[in-house]
Amino acid sequence: MDFSITANKRPLIGLSPMAGYTDSPFRQICRQMGADFVITELVSAEGIVHTRKSKLHLSKTFELMNFNANERPILVQLFGADAEVMKEAAKIVAEELKPDGININMGCPAHKVVCNGKGSALMKNPSLAAQIVEAAKKGSGLPVSVKTRLGWEDETGVCEFAKAIEDAGANCVMIHGRTYKQGFSGVANWLPIYEVKKSLKIPVLGNGDIWTMSDFEEKVCNLDGVLIGRGAVTNPWLFAEISALQKGESLSIENNWDAKLIILKQYADLKFEYKKEHGIIELRKFVLALLKGFPNATNVRLQATQIKTLKDVQDIINEVKVLTA
Numbered sequence: 001m002d003f004s005i006t007a008n009k010r011p012l013i014g015l016s017p018m019a020g021y022t023d024s025p026f027r028q029i030c031r032q033m034g035a036d037f038v039i040t041e042l043v044s045a046e047g048i049v050h051t052r053k054s055k056l057h058l059s060k061t062f063e064l065m066n067f068n069a070n071e072r073p074i075l076v077q078l079f080g081a082d083a084e085v086m087k088e089a090a091k092i093v094a095e096e097l098k099p100d101g102i103n104i105n106m107g108c109p110a111h112k113v114v115c116n117g118k119g120s121a122l123m124k125n126p127s128l129a130a131q132i133v134e135a136a137k138k139g140s141g142l143p144v145s146v147k148t149r150l151g152w153e154d155e156t157g158v159c160e161f162a163k164a165i166e167d168a169g170a171n172c173v174m175i176h177g178r179t180y181k182q183g184f185s186g187v188a189n190w191l192p193i194y195e196v197k198k199s200l201k202i203p204v205l206g207n208g209d210i211w212t213m214s215d216f217e218e219k220v221c222n223l224d225g226v227l228i229g230r231g232a233v234t235n236p237w238l239f240a241e242i243s244a245l246q247k248g249e250s251l252s253i254e255n256n257w258d259a260k261l262i263i264l265k266q267y268a269d270l271k272f273e274y275k276k277e278h279g280i281i282e283l284r285k286f287v288l289a290l291l292k293g294f295p296n297a298t299n300v301r302l303q304a305t306q307i308k309t310l311k312d313v314q315d316i317i318n319e320v321k322v323l324t325a
C-alpha cells in the first residue's frame with residue numbers, strides 16, 4: 001500500500017497495533033469507522049517458521065494473523081532479530097495470507113522481546129534493523145514498513161536510524177513519540193518525528209496520545225499520517241470524526257447513543273462469532289470504556305463487568321436506551 005500524503009491527498013489515519021485489543025473484530029469495526037488501514041498485533045517471526053515446520057496451521061500464531069477481506073488494507077506485524085528467519089516468515093505470511101504489507105516491530109519495550117534483541121532493542125542496532133527490512137522485502141515481495149520509537153534512551157539517533165531503514169528499502173516509517181526508556185509514561189514528543197519527516201523521502205507516520213480530533217489536528221503537522229492506538233479503544237468513532245473533519249464536515253458522536261449502541265451490537269456479534277463466550281468476556285473492557293462518564297449508570301457498569309452472552313450485551317443496550325430516552 002502507498003502511505004504517502006500525495007498519493008492519498010490527505011494524511012492517513014491507521015489503527016495502531018495493540019496486543020490483546022486489535023483482533024479481527026476490532027479491526028473490522030475500525031475500518032468501518034473510517035480507519036484507512038489496520039495492523040495486526042505483533043507476531044513472532046520465529047513462531048511462524050516453527051509453526052509452519054510443525055504444520056500447526058490452526059495454531060494461536062496463525063489465529064493472530066487471520067483477517068477478513070473487509071479489513072483490507074491490512075499489514076501483518078512481525079517481530080524478530082534474525083534476518084533469515086524474518087525472510088522465511090515474511091514469505092510464509094505473503095504466500096498464505098496475502099496481506100497488503102508487512103510491518104516490522106522495532107518499538108516493543110516488553111522485557112521478553114527486548115532481552116532477545118528484538119522489538120525496541122533493534123533501535124540500538126541499525127545495521128541489523130536494516131538487514132531485517134531487506135530480508136522481509138525479499139521474502140514477501142510486499143511493501144514493508146517499520147514501527148519504531150524515538151530511540152532507546154533519547155531521541156538523538158532517530159533520524160539516523162530512520163535513514164538506515166529507508167536505505168534498506170522500507171516503504172514507510174511509523175514512529176511512536178516515546179523512547180524505550182519511557183515505556184508508556186510521560187507524553188509523546190512529536191517534534192523529533194517532524195524532523196525525521198524532513199530528512200526522509202519515504203512516508204513518515206506519527207503516533208502517540210491522539211485521543212481527540214483536536215489532538216489529531218494539532219499533531220499531524222508535516223506528516224503523511226498518524227496511527228491511533230488507545231484512543232481508538234476508548235473511542236473507535238474517532239476515525240469517523242477525523243474522516244469527517246478531513247472532508248470539511250463536522251461530526252461529533254459524543255452524545256449520539258443510538259450510533260454508539262449500533263456499533264456495540266455489531267462489535268458484540270463479531271466478538272461472539274470469532275471467540276464465542278470468551279469474546280464477550282473480552283468485550284467487558286470496551287463496554288466499560290463506552291460507559292465512562294455516563295451519568296446514573298452504576299448498575300449498568302456493574303452489569304458490564306459480568307457479561308458473558310449476547311443476551312447480556314442486549315440487556316445493557318436496552319438499559320442504556322431507557323436511560324438515554
Ligand SMILES: Cc1cc2nc3c(=O)[nH]c(=O)nc-3n(C[C@H](O)[C@H](O)[C@H](O)COP(=O)(O)O)c2cc1C
Nearest residue numbers: 016017018019041042147176208209210228229230
Ligand atoms: C496494550 C497495548 C498493546 C500494544 N501492542 C503493540 C503491538 O503489538 N505492536 C506495536 O507495534 N505496538 C503495540 N503497542 C503500542 C501502540 O501501538 C502505540 O504505539 C502506543 O500505544 C502509542 O499510541 P497511542 O497513544 O495512540 O496508544 C501496544 C500498546 C498497548 C497499550
